[in-house]
Amino acid sequence: MNLHRLHAVLAAGVEQPQLLEQWDRQPGLLSQLGVDPSGLDLAALRKFAGLTVKVRHNPLREQMPLSFRLMSIASIEIDMFADYAMFRSKRQLRYATSAAARAGDLLDFLADWIDPAKREQLLLWDVIRYEDAIARLGPWLEQTPEAVDNSVTACPRLRGTVLLHELQSDPRALADMLYTSAPDLSRVPLQPQHLCFWRAPESDQAAVLTLDELGFYLLSMLDGQRSVSALTQCLGGGRDARNAVSRGLRAFSKLGIVILPDRIRRH
Amino acid sequence: MKYFEPDSAKTQLGLAYGPSALTYLENHPEGLDYIEVPFEQLRHTPEVASMQKLIPMILHCASVSVAGTVSPTPATLQAIAQAAEHMRTPWIGEHLAFVSAEPLDRGDKDAAPTSLTYTMCPQLSEAAVDQVVRNLAVARTYLGSTPLLLENSPQYFAIPGSTMPMSEFIAAVMAQCDANLLLDLSHFLITCINTGVNPRDEIHKIPLHRVVEIHMSGVSQQSGIAWDDHAAPAPPIVFELLEQVLAKVRPQALTVEYNWSATFPQPILHQHLQRVRTLLEAA
Ligand SMILES: [Fe+2]
Numbered sequence: 001m002n003l004h005r006l007h008a009v010l011a012a013g014v015e016q017p018q019l020l021e022q023w024d025r026q027p028g029l030l031s032q033l034g035v036d037p038s039g040l041d042l043a044a045l046r047k048f049a050g051l052t053v054k055v056r057h058n059p060l061r062e063q064m065p066l067s068f069r070l071m072s073i074a075s076i077e078i079d080m081f082a083d084y085a086m087f088r089s090k091r092q093l094r095y096a097t098s099a100a101a102r103a104g105d106l107l108d109f110l111a112d113w114i115d116p117a118k119r120e121q122l123l124l125w126d127v128i129r130y131e132d133a134i135a136r137l138g139p140w141l142e143q144t145p146e147a148v149d150n151s152v153t154a155c156p157r158l159r160g161t162v163l164l165h166e167l168q169s170d171p172r173a174l175a176d177m178l179y180t181s182a183p184d185l186s187r188v189p190l191q192p193q194h195l196c197f198w199r200a201p202e203s204d205q206a207a208v209l210t211l212d213e214l215g216f217y218l219l220s221m222l223d224g225q226r227s228v229s230a231l232t233q234c235l236g237g238g239r240d241a242r243n244a245v246s247r248g249l250r251a252f253s254k255l256g257i258v259i260l261p262d263r264i265r266r267h
Numbered sequence: 268m269k270y271f272e273p274d275s276a277k278t279q280l281g282l283a284y285g286p287s288a289l290t291y292l293e294n295h296p297e298g299l300d301y302i303e304v305p306f307e308q309l310r311h312t313p314e315v316a317s318m319q320k321l322i323p324m325i326l327h328c329a330s331v332s333v334a335g336t337v338s339p340t341p342a343t344l345q346a347i348a349q350a351a352e353h354m355r356t357p358w359i360g361e362h363l364a365f366v367s368a369e370p371l372d373r374g375d376k377d378a379a380p381t382s383l384t385y386t387m388c389p390q391l392s393e394a395a396v397d398q399v400v401r402n403l404a405v406a407r408t409y410l411g412s413t414p415l416l417l418e419n420s421p422q423y424f425a426i427p428g429s430t431m432p433m434s435e436f437i438a439a440v441m442a443q444c445d446a447n448l449l450l451d452l453s454h455f456l457i458t459c460i461n462t463g464v465n466p467r468d469e470i471h472k473i474p475l476h477r478v479v480e481i482h483m484s485g486v487s488q489q490s491g492i493a494w495d496d497h498a499a500p501a502p503p504i505v506f507e508l509l510e511q512v513l514a515k516v517r518p519q520a521l522t523v524e525y526n527w528s529a530t531f532p533q534p535i536l537h538q539h540l541q542r543v544r545t546l547l548e549a550a
Contacts, residue, residue: 004368004369014385015382041425047490055527076489
């Protein structure tokens with residue numbers, strides 16, 4: 001088999017894995033390219049493409065050590081990155097240059113790829129969003145720090161930058177497990193978590209807060225446009241809802257995450 | 268500037284360039300003899316060269332495409348030569364692999380070659396051996412007197428048209444060219460696992476007397492294949508193979524390649540370097 005043609009086929013298959021699917025469906029195409037289809041392990045070549053894409057994502061490891069460790073322990077790196085390579089190849093997408101953009105693209109892919117019925121994938125989906133949020137509010141934060149704006153407006157609003165994630169496990173519990181000598185992922189408890197990642201204007205890193213459902217919902221509704229009455233309406237209206245909203249907002253205000261309108265402050 | 272001085276009586280110990288190596292160097296300035304830096308890193312971030320004020324450097328490379336059918340551009344070869352001269356590297360370690368290949372479409376005269384971001388195991392054949400010999404002759408005209416070491420590739424699957432196993436391919440290349448061997452023990456182990464041979468026997472088929480440098484890194488087994496993994500520590504068998512090799516040859520350098528992860532555990536890095544040092548002293 002001609003060395004030139006073989007290397008051309010191997011390299012093209014690795015760089016454009018969608019070709020591997022075409023060759024798998026129509027082996028005659030490989031014969032036309034001068035390579036005997038029976039001798040070429042297309043599945044292994046697809047996995048090798050996954051290795052090369054995995055290596056391309058090494059710069060993410062600094063901010064995502066738990067995610068990569070989990071992928072390694074669960075032995076899903078190669079298959080996951082092989083699927084990702086195929087995904088991007090089919091859409092003719094290039095890999096982003098910055099770590100933050102590369103992570104964003106990977107998370108977009110994982111949102112569909114993850115099978116929540118597989119525990120290791122469910123844990124990965126939690127931990128990678130957790131690490132991504134912390135990085136995005138820390139070293140990956142793009143915006144230049146603005147002057148602290150503590151001015152009071154008519155509607156309650158967030159102070160600093162907030163990201164909210166609903167997880168099925170606590171990545172902090174996973175972290176403890178990942179660094180034991182024999183990590184057992186089945187022992188990481190599955191328990192819904194409502195996490196708030198908050199970077200205060202005066203801080204250079206994210207704080208992670210565990211919220212209850214109401215607090216999580218309230219923060220997710222704060223856009224600086226919704227008044228306290230509107231927020232109360234979102235919770236069904238009535239006195240109980242109003243009290244719950246006020247209590248919640250005051251607690252957030254005490255922590256410094258929320259700036260309250262004057263009217264609420266005075267009460 | 269500090270320069271690597273080969274010492275035939277001693278194997279010098281280094282780390283492959285990466286964030287974990289820099290942390291180690293900071294914490295143990297006397298613990299390393301050199302840092303091995305990829306040419307591609309220097310090309311991308313030339314400021315890395317200033318590290319040579321602290322520690323000698325050895326040049327590694329993945330751009331010559333020694334076993335490939337598409338030559339690197341003269342500009343690339345000139346840049347490698349320049350980096351080697353500036354660094355006063357004792358040799359250039361290059362993969363016995365390819366990183367570029369002819370375009371798929373033979374009819375399209377304007378099509379560019381396919382460039383890979385990662386080196387790939389070539390066909391293991393007489394034709395590939397001849398190609399390596401031709402490529403080395405071209406590279407030699409640019410690289411002057413700086414020796415080239417060839418690093419064995421990890422083989423992940425059967426390469427169509429191959430007529431010999433990896434060990435025979437390495438031996439054939441060594442027999443026909445003047446480049447010596449950079450034996451990557453993890454690549455060697457990976458190849459043995461994936462091709463179903465016993466590494467403890469196969470190691471003796473490698474021309475060990477030509478080994479000038481050794482590489483060690485991790486190996487991960489996933490999806491039915493053993494893979495190169497510089498984010499994982501070397502498994503015990505790699506240390507065992509190292510002992511076997513040291514019984515036959517005294518390499519000039521040994522590089523631990525734990526360079527993929529900024530968070531590689533420093534205690535393990537330290538422990539493995541100590542273990543290697545002990546083996547080198549005992550050999
Ligand atoms: Fe290596």
